[in-house]
Amino acid sequence: MTFINKWLRADIQDIKAYHVPKSEHMIKLDAMESPFLIPKDLVKSYLTYLSEVPLNRYPDAGAEEVQQALRSLMDIPDKLGVLLGNGSDELIQLVSLACETGDTVLSVEPSFVMYEMIAKFTRLNYQGVLLDDNYEINLNGVLEEITRTQPKLIFIAYPNNPTGNAFDRESILAIIKESEALIVVDEAYYAYSEGSFLNEVANYPNLVLLRTISKMGFAGLRLGLLIGSQNTIRELDKLRLPYNINTLTQASANFLLKEKDHIIANANIIIDERQRLFDELTAMPGLKVFPSQANFLLIKVDDAKSLFEFLKSNGILVKSFTMNPQLSNCIRLTVGNPSENNEFLEQIKNYYG
Numbered sequence: 001m002t003f004i005n006k007w008l009r010a011d012i013q014d015i016k017a018y019h020v021p022k023s024e025h026m027i028k029l030d031a032m033e034s035p036f037l038i039p040k041d042l043v044k045s046y047l048t049y050l051s052e053v054p055l056n057r058y059p060d061a062g063a064e065e066v067q068q069a070l071r072s073l074m075d076i077p078d079k080l081g082v083l084l085g086n087g088s089d090e091l092i093q094l095v096s097l098a099c100e101t102g103d104t105v106l107s108v109e110p111s112f113v114m115y116e117m118i119a120k121f122t123r124l125n126y127q128g129v130l131l132d133d134n135y136e137i138n139l140n141g142v143l144e145e146i147t148r149t150q151p152k153l154i155f156i157a158y159p160n161n162p163t164g165n166a167f168d169r170e171s172i173l174a175i176i177k178e179s180e181a182l183i184v185v186d187e188a189y190y191a192y193s194e195g196s197f198l199n200e201v202a203n204y205p206n207l208v209l210l211r212t213i214s215k216m217g218f219a220g221l222r223l224g225l226l227i228g229s230q231n232t233i234r235e236l237d238k239l240r241l242p243y244n245i246n247t248l249t250q251a252s253a254n255f256l257l258k259e260k261d262h263i264i265a266n267a268n269i270i271i272d273e274r275q276r277l278f279d280e281l282t283a284m285p286g287l288k289v290f291p292s293q294a295n296f297l298l299i300k301v302d303d304a305k306s307l308f309e310f311l312k313s314n315g316i317l318v319k320s321f322t323m324n325p326q327l328s329n330c331i332r333l334t335v336g337n338p339s340e341n342n343e344f345l346e347q348i349k350n351y352y353g
């Protein structure tokens, strides 16, 4: 037995580490990244701006300018509070750390895997409630589990990852009203979705919203935000590590997030491409494509593993779900730029041809 195996918490030893596949020289359609780089005409002024940043100093601790940039990009009302994280993953960890050891975290399944992993890291019990056959919330099932387990924290991804749909609003509102938990509605994909709970935050003291800029062109910056009442945010902010948003991220966000029109235009290209992929794939026999409000499509095929390997050997990386029975033979395809999507369509037609 090695030192670390004797030393480390047993439940951490049992965890399978979050796996990030190699993607060099591949068309990368596996991680919901935006295909768009920063606009060419901005590169020079961006670099000049960065070169003037004082790297010898700690970052602005409150990252006030970044907060303002996000507020105006996302139309966040002044009366709400905003807490910034090094990616929204860090904020999932932060709200989990705010619970007592042994409290229950509830989410639906399948959904974003970090809710369960971070529950484990932070010594919380995780309770998943299966979605129904249409990947919709089983409201009675969730309400029963709320009564049974009295969760302290409930995560609902809206739209959901990896299924792509936005759950029934009334079900989510019922959960917010029926539970004393802090409800985190995770809107990582808000830029691609018709609905949002932003206008509900002021109505429910137990509702907070999680957002990120990762899925809209800035995954490399690692910047997420939690939106809630001023009181809630002020208290949760005590758990944030000082200077968690680094200087380069702050400077980049301050400069790049001002390009609101550009960011929205890019999101609209993805929404159009999502429709085009949906239509073309739906017309193909042997596949089922699920409706999506996000920048990816969940596709059920005859043999996901074989399609995944075929695409990979042709230079296209998607995500294949092999272990989860609710997602059996499903692949998740991130919507790329038009030429990447064309390449995907050509390859999948070859595969089925």
Ligand SMILES: *Cc1c(COP(=O)(O)O)cnc(C)c1O
Pocket: 032, 086, 087, 088, 089, 090, 112, 157, 160, 161, 186, 188, 211, 212, 213, 214, 219, 222, 223, 224
């Ligand atoms: C991608 C994703 C996140 C994580 O986003 P980061 O800000 O990059 O940490 C959170 N929630 C959901 C549902 C996601 O799909």
